[in-house]
Amino acid sequence: MSKSRISMKSIDNISAEIENFKVSVAEDLERFRLQFLSKKSELQTLLGEIKNVPAEERKDFGQRVNQLKRRAQAFFEEQRERLESVAPTSNSQTDVTRPASMVELGSRHPISLMMDNVCSIFEKIGFSTVSGPDIEDDWHIFTALNFPEEHPARDMQDTFFIDQKPDVALRTHTSTLQVRTMERHQPPIRVICPGRVFRNEAITSRAHCIFHQMEGLYIDKNVSFADMKQTLMYFAKEMFGEQTRIRLRPSYFPFTEPSAEMDVSCNLCGGKGCALCKHTGWVEILGCGMVDPNVLENCGIDSSVYSGFAFGLGIERMTMLKYRTNDIRLYFENDLRFVKQFTPVSH
Ligand code: PHE
Numbered sequence: 001m002s003k004s005r006i007s008m009k010s011i012d013n014i015s016a017e018i019e020n021f022k023v024s025v026a027e028d029l030e031r032f033r034l035q036f037l038s039k040k041s042e043l044q045t046l047l048g049e050i051k052n053v054p055a056e057e058r059k060d061f062g063q064r065v066n067q068l069k070r071r072a073q074a075f076f077e078e079q080r081e082r083l084e085s086v087a088p089t090s091n092s093q094t095d096v097t098r099p100a101s102m103v104e105l106g107s108r109h110p111i112s113l114m115m116d117n118v119c120s121i122f123e124k125i126g127f128s129t130v131s132g133p134d135i136e137d138d139w140h141i142f143t144a145l146n147f148p149e150e151h152p153a154r155d156m157q158d159t160f161f162i163d164q165k166p167d168v169a170l171r172t173h174t175s176t177l178q179v180r181t182m183e184r185h186q187p188p189i190r191v192i193c194p195g196r197v198f199r200n201e202a203i204t205s206r207a208h209c210i211f212h213q214m215e216g217l218y219i220d221k222n223v224s225f226a227d228m229k230q231t232l233m234y235f236a237k238e239m240f241g242e243q244t245r246i247r248l249r250p251s252y253f254p255f256t257e258p259s260a261e262m263d264v265s266c267n268l269c270g271g272k273g274c275a276l277c278k279h280t281g282w283v284e285i286l287g288c289g290m291v292d293p294n295v296l297e298n299c300g301i302d303s304s305v306y307s308g309f310a311f312g313l314g315i316e317r318m319t320m321l322k323y324r325t326n327d328i329r330l331y332f333e334n335d336l337r338f339v340k341q342f343t344p345v346s347h
Contacts, residue, residue, distance in 0.1 A: 010042065011064050028079075037073065113342055122235070171198065190217075195214075196212055220306065232286070245271070266282060267283075267322075283321055
């Protein structure tokens, strides 16, 4: 039997194999491809043999092998289209009647809810929101804010300094943004500045080394302490309810004069005294005061024409009070069971 006879037989065999090949899942199709269309397939070997076939048989042989190859390719395409048109689940083990798994919706973090809440209260009376960098220089954290160099007031806030660059630190308060705003804009200025702040403090249920503050700044002609008190009273009532009372206690900050701390009547006991307010009926929520003329001048604002007030409040403190939680660490642990419970607060 000549070599071409064997090959002719192979053509018939392969042709029969192709016609009888059963394709029911994608894996079968891949098997088909390997067996008939890949470089190492018998069909490919036959194609390579064309040149060895005696001249008088070559034409016929070549035509038949090429025909077979086209048939194999056509079969492959037909089967692939058929598989793709069948619903993908119908021949797999998926139960199409099974209920779909739920997509869990996320919720907003209580701190960011509270920040938005405070911003929108002040936006209603014409304040706009600005932000600035967490990593600051000495000028914006201390010097411009009237903390003289080597002055003990710099120790009021335990600062994280950067070893290699003594001039650079993580901001300890958002008052840096008072400076940045006044450096860029002339009055009238009415801004609130939410942001993250850092202090080198031991972490306890009431203190954390990272927390959030919201700074407020109002500079214009003839701004008085009474304007500040009225603005802060408006805020306290919007935040904690119409029945809320405020009180201002004298305090000290290098950048304000006079300075005060503001308490609100405890919204848990209504002022009667409880563990939250340490039985005083009052809870401290912010520091405030009239911007010191030195600070205005440091930032390029004429203190003989303009005056203004500033305040800084702790967002965690506010959130703990509003939602009556007793441990600041909960806001940083991101335990979903805790953070999922918060919905936007109404005011
Ligand atoms: N920066 C002060 C602090 O962090 C708060 C404050 C802001 C006080 C503005 C007065 C005016 O304690």
